[in-house]
Amino acid sequence: MKAVVCVMLKPDVLDPQGRAIQRACVTLGYDRVVDVRQGKVFEIELRTEDRATAEGLVRELCEKLLANGVIEDWRIERFAD
């Protein structure tokens, strides 16, 4: 089973990289782009077919390894087979 996990800076943490991309969009003429936030995505292949097991595992991994809880939020975007 594959889990797709997104890790983003918390909304109140400045994201200079996202801001730079938003400005680049406007410079290229895409002035409908009003905000960009950049984060990390992890595609994690797990040796289990049980959704609950996978969810528990991914939760632990995010809390221990993949996200910095002080400045980042994480979410499971979806599971895939």
Added chain:
Amino acid sequence: MKAVVCVMLKPDVLDPQGRAIQRACVTLGYDRVVDVRQGKVFEIELRTEDRATAEGLVRELCEKLLANGVIEDWRIERFAD
């Protein structure tokens, strides 16, 4: 309207960062983690409520700015209001 876009290395491009994370998981005792690929996620806030307009805009941005078509694939993960 907000678009969530994922940019990943193409499957046949080595991902040493993902590999390092996979090994770290195993070292921590999570031996059910068989593969990890790391990519970038962009949350793009667009000044439009039209889904087709947003989709066209995001497609152009990905091809011109957000992804390197030589080594990366991109996908629109979802739209949100």
